[in-house]
Amino acid sequence: MPELPEVETVRRGLQPVMEGQRIARVETRRGDLRFPFQSDFAARLDGHVVTGLGRRAKYLLADLDSGDVLVMHLGMSGSFRVALPEGETTPGDFHYPRSENRTHDHVVFHMASGAVIAFNDPRRFGFMKIVARAAIDNEPMLKGLGPEPLGNAFDAAMLAQACAGKATSLKAALLDQRVVAGLGNIYVCEALFRAHLSPKRQAATLADRKGGPTDRARHLVGSIHDVLNAAIKAGGSSLRDHRQTDGELGYFQHSFQVYDQEGAPCKTPKCKGVVRRFTQNGRSTFWCPACQK
DNA sequence: CCGCGGGCCTGAGAGC
DNA sequence: TGCTCTCAGGCCCGCG
Numbered sequence: 001m002p003e004l005p006e007v008e009t010v011r012r013g014l015q016p017v018m019e020g021q022r023i024a025r026v027e028t029r030r031g032d033l034r035f036p037f038q039s040d041f042a043a044r045l046d047g048h049v050v051t052g053l054g055r056r057a058k059y060l061l062a063d064l065d066s067g068d069v070l071v072m073h074l075g076m077s078g079s080f081r082v083a084l085p086e087g088e089t090t091p092g093d094f095h096y097p098r099s100e101n102r103t104h105d106h107v108v109f110h111m112a113s114g115a116v117i118a119f120n121d122p123r124r125f126g127f128m129k130i131v132a133r134a135a136i137d138n139e140p141m142l143k144g145l146g147p148e149p150l151g152n153a154f155d156a157a158m159l160a161q162a163c164a165g166k167a168t169s170l171k172a173a174l175l176d177q178r179v180v181a182g183l184g185n186i187y188v189c190e191a192l193f194r195a196h197l198s199p200k201r202q203a204a205t206l207a208d209r210k211g212g213p214t215d216r217a218r219h220l221v222g223s224i225h226d227v228l229n230a231a232i233k234a235g236g237s238s239l240r241d242h243r244q245t246d247g248e249l250g251y252f253q254h255s256f257q258v259y260d261q262e263g264a265p266c267k268t269p270k271c272k273g274v275v276r277r278f279t280q281n282g283r284s285t286f287w288c289p290a291c292q293k
Numbered sequence: 294c295c296g297c298g299g300g301c302c303t304g305a306g307a308g309c
Numbered sequence: 310t311g312c313t314c315t316c317a318g319g320c321c322c323g324c325g
Binding site for chain 1: 312316317319320
């Protein structure tokens with residue numbers, strides 16, 4: 001499910017119940033997610049205070065007062081649900097609406113405050129791993145990541161340079177987390193549409209002969225900023241699994257221009273095109289062949 | 294370096 | 310009703 005806007009939405013939802021709060025006890029309800037849990041997983045969390053909750057690309061990073069960092073990834077179907085303690089609820093008890101299927105709650109954090117935070121992941125492509133803060137720069141999962149698309153290091157010059165030597169499509173380049181970290185299939189399709197750039201275009205055409213940025217690179221960076229900021233504002237996109245931490249749906253899916261819109265008329269003013277879908281690098285690409293060049 | 298196919302998992306939806 | 314097939318917000322590996 002989750003790309004940067006969904007992960008950021010989750011981070012913002014977890015922040016008030018995690019940051020500065022003590023973990024009383026962690027339950028792992030099965031032995032593995034994508035990988036087996038480390039044998040000392042719960043022991044390194046129980047009783048510790050979360051000093052900060054950050055995000056790098058699609059990873060959530062919970063800093064602990066022990067010097068460890070809990071690295072979490074939502075995979076395709078991961079979500080968090082927060083249940084706050086209420087009047088007659090005794091600490092540790094929590095109740096969700098009956099309609100909710102909690103059968104895939106694989107990790108449950110019981111906070112000292114009484115808040116209960118459940119990680120649900122039907123497909124189990126997500127994972128949690130504890131890494132010593134001192135070793136985080138050597139963590140393979142984080143090491144090769146490119147810049148944050150909403151950070152200062154990501155601009156047209158940087159993007160052009162990263163793409164200059166590439167013999168691949170724009171779509172593939174933007175999905176490559178080493179080029180820019182946090183975009184996935186939805187937001188790449190949407191950003192390319194907004195920039196009127198074809199997903200098939202060679203990535204290297206973002207650069208001029210000297211490797212500097214072209215106008216299309218500048219336009220694309222602006223489109224990426226716009227679509228990500230709008231999606232974060234909307235609480236992400238809920239297609240199947242994504243929920244905000246209070247159970248509410250995100251609503252950016254209602255703003256999709258091309259993703260999942262095969263056959264719909266193009267939304268570019270005056271464009272007579274139709275949204276098409278094809279498979280690129282094993283994933284569905286949605287685009288308007290008439291106005292994305 | 295690149296694209297491709299396959300794998301990891303479960304569940305939803307379509308078609309029969 | 311139920312079966313079978315395809316597809317899904319990610320990411321990794323090996324092959325040619």
